[in-house]
Amino acid sequence: MSAALTETExxxxxxxxxxxxxLGFDEITxxxxxxxxxxxxxIDIDDFAHDMHQEFGEIVHEIPWLRFSDQRASFRGCGCLMLPFWLLWRLIVRSRGEPVIPPPNGGDERLTVRHIAKVIDQGFWSEPTDTE
Structure with missing residues (x-):
């Protein structure tokens, strides 16, 4: 059973x-x-941030989305020009037993539903704490 969510959460x-x-809605806490x-x-972050902007407005641009996600296999804008070199490197790494495209690891930090809702409710970005 999932924990109760606030309206913003x-x-x-x-x-x-x-x-x-x-995830399904019932799996979210x-x-x-x-x-x-x-x-x-x-690059799924881009779609998520866009959907969040549609719902909540400009405040979502205060959230450093990329900091809280794995961007190792993401190419935006002119960065797409690096894709062939990245693929070549990944093929070399594969020879050492690693996958060609690394599975997402979630990044080093967690951004929770609770903290996203807190930022939206308070109207400005604040760093997550250990309890969020």
């Missing part, structure tokens, strides 16, 4: 569980991590 959870995403649990990484 429920709105975040609804976006976090849209059809193409990994305040402590669910955007990247580690819901598997929103790479």
């Amino acid at each position: 429920a709105r975040v959870a609804t976006i976090m569980t849209s059809p193409q995403r990994a 305040p402590d669910t991590s955007m990247s580690h649990d819901a598997r929103i990484d790479g």
